[in-house]
Amino acid sequence: MKIENLEKRIDQKVILKELNLTFNKGEITGLIGRNGSGKTTFFRSVAGHYELDHGKILIDQEDIQENKLLKQKIFYIDEQYNFLSGYTLNKLLLFYQNAYAGFNKEKYLTLTKKNNLNPRFKYRSMSKGMQGLYKMILAICSNADYLLLDEPLDGLDIIVKKKVLGILLDDVSENSRSIIISSHNLNELESIIDRALILKRNHIQLDYHLEVLREHARKIQMVFKTKKVPQLVKENSRLLHFQGRVVTAIFENYTHELKTLIQAEQPILFEELPLTLEDVFEANLANEETDYSLQGETL
Template sequence: MKLVNISKVIEQKEILKNIDFSLQENEIVGLIGRNGSGKTTLFRTICGQYMSDSGSITIDGTDLAIDPSKRSEIFYIDEKENFLSFYSLKKINQFYLNAYPKFDQELFLDLINQHQLGLNFSYRRMSKGMQGLFQMILAICSNARYLLLDEPFDGLDVIVRKQVIGLLLENISESNRTALIASHNLNELEGMIDRALVLKGHQITQDYQLESLRQNARKIQFVFKSKKVPEIVKQHSKVIQMQGRVITALFENFDTELEAQIQAFEPILFEELPITLEDLFEANLSQETILGD
């Protein structure tokens, strides 16, 4: 799937602007951004609930605006506007059977039985955790190539969350499918994703390949003799935290030459710390102004 120059204005507010990225087979991608940054709008635009004001979304070179049948390759449940929530699991199952030509009914029934979900259950009367588990079962059984998951772990207890994540990871590893996940649970997300897209100021501002990032980036904690932060640190890093004279900074490209230049200032403390997804969030988004979703 490829997005090129996607923009969206809602009620005279620019929500998305010139969004560009591609999704490859067999990867899990995290979409991170602050509340109201436009993550849900992006999902709704990809799946066709919203029409983009510019740009194109293609699957295998086919523009979804020209051939909407390709949208059956995309799975998305909009929990905020879920019109199926008033139905039983059996009726919801029937809807997805009709909507997704490759829906795996045998696997669906097997997973429903494994997790003790009755087909006569009313979706809206189920717990938040059971709803999340059922949604993941639908996503997997749809056999859609692209799974758009908006806060799939929100409100799940530890046991159900492990079940949901286990279902997803097992399925992705066994098929050429892709998941794009928006989640505020960065610790959970970090152990799953291959890439992280940062949505800021209506645009994708960073596309991190996490394996490459871990090889090249460093998170360093400093204390310098002077209260003034050396210019070399300002130029090459994003400051994550300052507590008194203790500075914690993220360097996306750190090498021995840069280290030598910093060491020339004879820092009192120079300590490398492990990089987390939360660090990327803080480094890129802590100063962002939120305008709306």
């Protein structure tokens, strides 16, 4: 799937602007952003629930707005406008079989039976955890090439969460799909994604492949003789924390040469710490207006 110059406004306000992305099959991508950053708008736009103000979404080099059948390759359930509530699982099975030509009924029946989901249940009568599990079963059994999962683990207890993730990861290992998933729990997200997109100020500001990030980035805690942080550190890092004289920062392009130059400043403390996706989120989003220049006149 290729997204070209996507733009979406709501009530004259720009929500998404100049998005250019490619999603590859067999890859799990995490969509990360603060509340209100446009994650749900992104999902609705890609799924065709919103008309685009500008841009194209291409699958196999065809515009999905021109070839409506291509929308069968995308699976998305909108939580806010969820039409499932009033129907039994039997009725929902019929609906999704009609909506997706490649729907895998055999797998659906196996998974619902294994997880004690009675076909006579009404969706709204099930617990939130069972609803989340059922939606993941629908996503997998749709056989869509692109699964858009907006907070699929939200509110699930640990037992159901493990089942949902198990179903998802088993499917990824068996089938070459592209999964785009958002979650507020970055520790959970980090354990399953290959790539992280950070959505900020209407567009994708950062696009990390986690394997590359782990190879090149480092989280370093430093203490210098004075409260003044060397210019070299300021120019090559993103500030995480500054407390007293203790500086914790992320160096996204950390090299042996850079390490040598920092150590030449003779820091009192220079310690490498484990780098997490939560650190990357915090450095890029949680304190958007925080940088070294705001840490006091002595810097």
